[in-house]
Amino acid sequence: MMSTNKGKDVAEGSSSASAAAADQQQLKQAQPAQLSRYESQKRRDWNTFGQYLRNQRPPVALSQSNSNHVLDFLRYLDQFGKTKVHLQGCVFFGQPEPPGPCTCPLRQAWGSLDALIGRLRAAYEENGGLPETNPFASGAIRVYLREVRDSQAKARGIPYKKKKKKRNLLKANLDHNPNFTMHQS
DSSP, X not given: OHXXXXXXXXXXXXXXXXXXXXXXXXXXXXXXXXXXXXXXXXXXXXXXXXXXXHTSSSOOOGGGOOHHHHHHHHHHHGGGOOEXXXXXXXXXXXXXXXXXXOOOOEEOOHHHHHHHHHHHHHHHHHTTOOGGGOGGGSHHHHHHHHHHHHHHHHHHTOOOOOOOOOOOHHHHHHHXXXXXXXXXX
């Protein structure tokens, strides 16, 4: 008698466990998925850019924005920067670790601006923009970012070095062994 009750308890337990799993599945479907840190930042950046355009006089529609609006936005963000960028006349210009304080401005770091543009470039296309008309992908933006990178590197006295891409194995073999051929016999 006990064994039949035990089996019944196990059967009821499994059905209630499957019901709980079904409830959990319904909850997951009802709640939007938790966004990754990157996706959250991208959404926040996109909303900030949209708000910036709405605050312009006259307001600018997202569909009407161009690279000049993006450049103005990047310059606007400089006021919130935390990176000291020494000016040409500063006694600390070109010193990686200045020994004292100065009155040079705080700016957005090049790496932050570069990452921001990458997120906004992706967000533009995800929100229906065409790659051909993406203002974040324009040559003017690339030039601006390059100038910011170079000027900040010069102000800190640290030259910017592009990270080298890993070469593929075949190219490495050809470079190090001139007798190497693809069809060795």
